[in-house]
Amino acid sequence: MRDVTIGQYYPANSLIHRADPRFKLIIMLLYLVMVFFCESFFSFGFLTLFVIITVIMSRVPPLKVLKGLRFVIIIVLITTVLMILFYRDANAQPIAEWKIFRIYLSGIYSSIKLAWRLLLLVIMPTLLTLTSTPTELCDGLESLLFPLKKLHFPVHELALIMSIALRLIPTLIEETDKIMNAQKARGAKFESKNPFKKIKAMLPVLIPLFVSSFRRADDLADAMDSRCYRGAKGRTRMKKMRCHAGDIIALLLWCAIFVCILFLKYNWLGWSFIPLLGI
Amino acid sequence: MSFLEFKNVEYSYPSGDDGYIRALDGVNITIERGEFVALVGCNGSGKSTLARLANGLIVPDAGEVTVDEKTTAEKSNLYDIRKKIGVVFQNPDNQMVTTIVEDDVAFGPENLGLPPAEIRERVDFALSCVGMTEYAKSGPFRLSGGQKQRVAIAGVLAIKPELLVLDEATGMLDPDGRREVMDVVKRLHRDEKRAVIMITHFMEEAAEADRIIILDRGKVVADGGRELFETPEVFERAGLDLPLPVRLSKRLAGAGLDMGCPLDNASFTKAAKRIAEDSAERSVEEKEGFAADTHEQKPKASADDGKDYISVKGLSYVYSPKTPFMSQALHDVDLDIKEGDFLGIIGSTGAGKSTLVSHFNALTRVQKKSGTVIVDGMDLSAKKVDLVKLRSKVGMVFQYPEHQLFDDTVEKDVRFGPKNLGLSQDEQSERAKDAIVRVGLDYDEIKERSPFELSGGQKRRVALAGVIAMRPQVLVLDEPTAGLDPKSKRAIMDLVLSIKDVCPTVVMISHNMDEIAEYCNRIAVMSHGRVKGVFTPRELFGNKRILDECDVRLPLVTELASELNAAGLNVAPDILTEDELFAALVKAVKHA
Numbered sequence A: 001m002r003d004v005t006i007g008q009y010y011p012a013n014s015l016i017h018r019a020d021p022r023f024k025l026i027i028m029l030l031y032l033v034m035v036f037f038c039e040s041f042f043s044f045g046f047l048t049l050f051v052i053i054t055v056i057m058s059r060v061p062p063l064k065v066l067k068g069l070r071f072v073i074i075i076v077l078i079t080t081v082l083m084i085l086f087y088r089d090a091n092a093q094p095i096a097e098w099k100i101f102r103i104y105l106s107g108i109y110s111s112i113k114l115a116w117r118l119l120l121l122v123i124m125p126t127l128l129t130l131t132s133t134p135t136e137l138c139d140g141l142e143s144l145l146f147p148l149k150k151l152h153f154p155v156h157e158l159a160l161i162m163s164i165a166l167r168l169i170p171t172l173i174e175e176t177d178k179i180m181n182a183q184k185a186r187g188a189k190f191e192s193k194n195p196f197k198k199i200k201a202m203l204p205v206l207i208p209l210f211v212s213s214f215r216r217a218d219d220l221a222d223a224m225d226s227r228c229y230r231g232a233k234g235r236t237r238m239k240k241m242r243c244h245a246g247d248i249i250a251l252l253l254w255c256a257i258f259v260c261i262l263f264l265k266y267n268w269l270g271w272s273f274i275p276l277l278g279i
Numbered sequence B: 001m002s003f004l005e006f007k008n009v010e011y012s013y014p015s016g017d018d019g020y021i022r023a024l025d026g027v028n029i030t031i032e033r034g035e036f037v038a039l040v041g042c043n044g045s046g047k048s049t050l051a052r053l054a055n056g057l058i059v060p061d062a063g064e065v066t067v068d069e070k071t072t073a074e075k076s077n078l079y080d081i082r083k084k085i086g087v088v089f090q091n092p093d094n095q096m097v098t099t100i101v102e103d104d105v106a107f108g109p110e111n112l113g114l115p116p117a118e119i120r121e122r123v124d125f126a127l128s129c130v131g132m133t134e135y136a137k138s139g140p141f142r143l144s145g146g147q148k149q150r151v152a153i154a155g156v157l158a159i160k161p162e163l164l165v166l167d168e169a170t171g172m173l174d175p176d177g178r179r180e181v182m183d184v185v186k187r188l189h190r191d192e193k194r195a196v197i198m199i200t201h202f203m204e205e206a207a208e209a210d211r212i213i214i215l216d217r218g219k220v221v222a223d224g225g226r227e228l229f230e231t232p233e234v235f236e237r238a239g240l241d242l243p244l245p246v247r248l249s250k251r252l253a254g255a256g257l258d259m260g261c262p263l264d265n266a267s268f269t270k271a272a273k274r275i276a277e278d279s280a281e282r283s284v285e286e287k288e289g290f291a292a293d294t295h296e297q298k299p300k301a302s303a304d305d306g307k308d309y310i311s312v313k314g315l316s317y318v319y320s321p322k323t324p325f326m327s328q329a330l331h332d333v334d335l336d337i338k339e340g341d342f343l344g345i346i347g348s349t350g351a352g353k354s355t356l357v358s359h360f361n362a363l364t365r366v367q368k369k370s371g372t373v374i375v376d377g378m379d380l381s382a383k384k385v386d387l388v389k390l391r392s393k394v395g396m397v398f399q400y401p402e403h404q405l406f407d408d409t410v411e412k413d414v415r416f417g418p419k420n421l422g423l424s425q426d427e428q429s430e431r432a433k434d435a436i437v438r439v440g441l442d443y444d445e446i447k448e449r450s451p452f453e454l455s456g457g458q459k460r461r462v463a464l465a466g467v468i469a470m471r472p473q474v475l476v477l478d479e480p481t482a483g484l485d486p487k488s489k490r491a492i493m494d495l496v497l498s499i500k501d502v503c504p505t506v507v508m509i510s511h512n513m514d515e516i517a518e519y520c521n522r523i524a525v526m527s528h529g530r531v532k533g534v535f536t537p538r539e540l541f542g543n544k545r546i547l548d549e550c551d552v553r554l555p556l557v558t559e560l561a562s563e564l565n566a567a568g569l570n571v572a573p574d575i576l577t578e579d580e581l582f583a584a585l586v587k588a589v590k591h592a
Helices: A021-037 A041-058 A062-068 A070-086 A105-131 A134-144 A146-151 A155-185 A195-226 A245-266 B047-054 B075-084 B101-111 B116-129 B145-157 B175-191 B226-230 B232-237 B244-254 B265-282 B285-290 B353-358 B387-393 B410-420 B425-438 B456-468 B486-498 B513-519 B537-541 B544-550 B556-566 B578-591
Strands: A096-098 A101-103 B004-015 B019-031 B036-040 B062-067 B085-088 B163-167 B195-200 B211-216 B219-224 B308-319 B327-338 B342-346 B372-375 B394-397 B474-478 B505-509 B522-527 B530-535
Touching (some): A021 A041, A021 A134, A062 A105, A070 A101, A134 A146, A134 A155, A155 A195, A195 B085, B004 B047, B019 B047, B019 B219, B062 B075, B075 B085, B145 B163, B145 B175, B211 B232, B219 B226, B219 B232, B244 B578, B308 B353, B327 B530, B342 B513, B353 B474, B353 B505, B394 B456, B410 B425, B410 B456, B456 B486, B505 B513, B513 B537, B522 B537, B522 B544, B530 B537, B530 B544, B537 B544, B556 B578
Parallel strands (some): B036 B195, B342 B505, B394 B474
């Protein structure tokens, strides 16, 4: 039996794992905005330093983090190469030329920055999913969206739906696999090139899958009713999310990093050393 | 006033074109605190309807259900009622709300609005009650069916109900899982003083209860203590089996040996010893009467001289190779299946049984340099394999095959296979008709009906027909009787035997050792991706070393036989069938 799990939680005992998921989500948001304010190589390097520190603190093997990034890395490589080849700078001389390709120094710089930015954008969310369980993230989101409850937005229901989906998607994937095998054993072919034929060929899989999904939904509803579920009303949680001093310090630290990056970009005080720090 | 009362309860549910089906018809039952009740009846007797009425998931059409004098018809009572009555359902996969065991167990107490510390306490208590503490942080995918059901029980237990209703909670489990759940339930009743209603069609489980209620077509036909087993006719009339010791003692009574009514192996052994000693005193001279040796196995399709139909050599298989999730499912497996074999494959979950058989019709392809599989001369390790030809030779019936039904009529669904083989319209219809008749269904009555409105047993037959219509030479069955009541189980196995004339070779994966012992002529034992050996049933179940090494459970009959043997009776410990055991017992007792 294969192990189908959603998400890629890597169990370990680290400060990052134990951190309050709400703070992790807020810092994540802050971080993503921050990445777009990075402009010079110096600011990229500055931010990357903290990313590396966070990865080390998480005790997730760096190779594992990179594995989570492998598809992104491929895409980034392709775009970088294309961008270097096709970049046009009207104000500069190309440093190399071959047939229709002209390579500019500025082109190399900006494509490296683009690649760097993309990697930074992906690496922290990857780390987030590696260090928090889907349930924690759901709960964190529910708690953060709490103000919306005042606007009668069904925050609790939404979080519960997400949690049930996370629970059932792997089951349904496994079931799809089983039904496909059963129909293949009865000679069914799913490899048609014609999209209409393909959809028709999938019916013997989709129909049983729908039937079983409805059955599961009914069963689950019965099980929830039987366990006294009445919606968010009067419900408490076993795992109260508690923020520790560490969470607040981390948030303040990341705010400070944000301020530094803003300084590097806008140089409000007109410090003369900042322009020297890079392109 | 009683704790739970059903007063003249009637309930019908809508069904197909016929309008309504009466599920319960004038049911009167009262349950007190602390009772341990088994509610038995065959499929369609209305017993699950009763479970859903008990905590107000459904409301009676007529009559009333009350819990501590509060009626389930009043919506505002339901919350209080459900705090007192917890229900565990049949399907272990459809009761878990979250991805982590302890969070799921916490779901109930969270709904009660308890403070976090108390929820934590209740969760820890409930998990330790069902023996799942060490799995508190794991997800559902690493758990076996029995473990999942124990988590479901813990989830209900954390609400601290006074009555626990188990609605066929063991129905989808293998024998080990059933035993795990039964042990937990018995302990809860004994140590935690919870009342239990155990809804089941396994009589061995019912025999553990203090009180038995028999339901037949929506009516209570018997309600009493264990002495009910002394009048077996009541059970038989309701279409139910009897526990093995009761069945045997009844037959022995027919042979003039009065054993009373022992409900379990221990008391049966005691009774057998007693009458053996009695008869030893009475008659010494009668000895010659029973000279004929009845210890003879019923002849099985012997396949020793058949040719190899499937031949597996050095087969290995790795899931997700070269990833962190890599796991080796098969290690260097050798296995020959001869024409006419009824081969059983046994082994614990994850032993590689399913992976092995899915190679037989190339649902799983042989990996490079990982051995060979040859089916009727076709080499499946070759680059190109004629899948249509192969799949018409090897028919595969998966667990719960009824879940693959999809078409709007039974006939069309059964034709699906023949159509994929590219046969003519006439041929398709002829094969569909033949297959439907072969599985024991009325062709004209059923062909235009939707497969989704059939009963569970009928659906499984239709699904089997869908495979038989491909006219395979080998039928591969994965737990063909899982989740059925004993009568339907036997019917399905008889059906498999009855098609041996057209499909001579059968491969069956099963956890049910009684079936394995009764039907197979050879048994392959698998463990951790390896075939530990291929044995005849008697070799396997008579060999303590192999049994222990491979962690194989004994069939019920063999278990009883070895207990009798250990008690000093002259009964061979490796007896495999009930008939054999009966004969051996008659001989042993009369000759003592």
